[in-house]
Amino acid sequence: MILDKIEKLLEEVKGLTASNAEEIEAMRLKYLSKKGEINALMADFRNVPAEQKKEVGIKINELKQTALERINSLREQFETAEAQDDDLDLTRTAYPIELGTRHPLTIVKNEIINIFSRMGFTLADGPEVEDDLHVFTKMNFAADHPARDMQDTFFVESNPDDVTKNILLRSHTSSVQARVMETTQPPIRIICPGRVYRNEAITARAHCFFHQIEGLYIDKNVSFTDLKQVLLTFARELFGPDTKIRLRPSYFPFTEPSAEMDISCHICGGKGCGFCKHTGWVEILGCGMVDPNVLELCGIDSKVYSGYAFGLGVERITNLKYQVSDLRMFSENDVRFLREFESAN
Ligand SMILES: [Zn+2]
Numbered sequence: 001m002i003l004d005k006i007e008k009l010l011e012e013v014k015g016l017t018a019s020n021a022e023e024i025e026a027m028r029l030k031y032l033s034k035k036g037e038i039n040a041l042m043a044d045f046r047n048v049p050a051e052q053k054k055e056v057g058i059k060i061n062e063l064k065q066t067a068l069e070r071i072n073s074l075r076e077q078f079e080t081a082e083a084q085d086d087d088l089d090l091t092r093t094a095y096p097i098e099l100g101t102r103h104p105l106t107i108v109k110n111e112i113i114n115i116f117s118r119m120g121f122t123l124a125d126g127p128e129v130e131d132d133l134h135v136f137t138k139m140n141f142a143a144d145h146p147a148r149d150m151q152d153t154f155f156v157e158s159n160p161d162d163v164t165k166n167i168l169l170r171s172h173t174s175s176v177q178a179r180v181m182e183t184t185q186p187p188i189r190i191i192c193p194g195r196v197y198r199n200e201a202i203t204a205r206a207h208c209f210f211h212q213i214e215g216l217y218i219d220k221n222v223s224f225t226d227l228k229q230v231l232l233t234f235a236r237e238l239f240g241p242d243t244k245i246r247l248r249p250s251y252f253p254f255t256e257p258s259a260e261m262d263i264s265c266h267i268c269g270g271k272g273c274g275f276c277k278h279t280g281w282v283e284i285l286g287c288g289m290v291d292p293n294v295l296e297l298c299g300i301d302s303k304v305y306s307g308y309a310f311g312l313g314v315e316r317i318t319n320l321k322y323q324v325s326d327l328r329m330f331s332e333n334d335v336r337f338l339r340e341f342e343s344a345n
Contacts, residue, residue: 126176181298218307255288
């Protein structure tokens with residue numbers, strides 16, 4: 001009789017569940033308190049016949065132990081769940097995520113690409129380790145041309161017997177123009193952004209690598225006027241609608257005629273200041289009409305087609321826009337410097 005009661009309670013205890021602290025306390029009172037079910041069994045135990053006392057005693061102990069363990073484990077589970085609830089505060093502000101910033105050269109490069117893209121130029125790319133053929137020969141630098149010395153070049157492989165077989169780090173992105181011209185017939189309208197290398201001592205004003213963007217347009221009847229208009233539009237988009245440009249005669253092996261372009265100083269508005277050395281003008285790029293020799297060397301009929309090309313330094317433009325006085329800042333990865341461009345992103 002008492003054994004049946006114990007078995008029934010044991011089953012009950014094993015199946016206990018609770019959803020809050022009050023329910024657990026109610027269970028404790030029901031089974032384990034002085035007036036609880038198990039103590040009541042202890043009272044009945046006195047009436048158990050002597051020969052059953054051992055068996056019943058063991059069963060009561062088992063029941064008590066099971067009830068204790070079950071209630072304690074429910075309490076633990078509940079407390080853990082409660083603690084986790086405390087951690088989950090949906091109203092709390094999120095941990096701040098540190099956002100990176102684009103490099104100033106990338107910001108300016110993207111801006112320049114955007115301007116020319118809107119004028120119909122598409123992007124072209126080429127290798128940084130180049131052969132002499134594409135860097136110099138097809139760009140109209142004769143084998144003994146002094147211009148080859150103008151650009152101190154990093155050579156990867158040097159062939160004194162045949163300079164056209166030299167392998168080098170490209171010293172300008174014109175090599176991309178050569179590669180596009182030899183594989184594409186006009187109309188060609190491209191810009192080639194990329195890193196270039198020159199064997200120069202690293203100072204505040206010179207570095208052994210920098211970034212260029214060159215542009216090339218080849219079609220029938222392309223004139224110097226077209227070049228001037230495209231560059232004026234570019235300068236005004238980049239430096240503001242009041243920007244003026246002027247072109248000064250210059251020399252490059254791959255263009256004829258060639259020019260250097262200045263813009264009116266955007267700091268003093270052309271009146272003259274320390275930044276423009278009191279001239280009111282700052283130099284921003286080189287340009288010219290593609291030399292017919294270059295077209296022929298790249299397989300384009302110079303009697304049918306003409307074109308213009310221009311090239312600018314991204315560091316130079318970035319300096320003009322943000323007055324970065326030391327070129328080395330661009331490659332030192334100093335986050336204090338880079339963070340200054342957060343708002344420009
Ligand atoms: Zn000025």
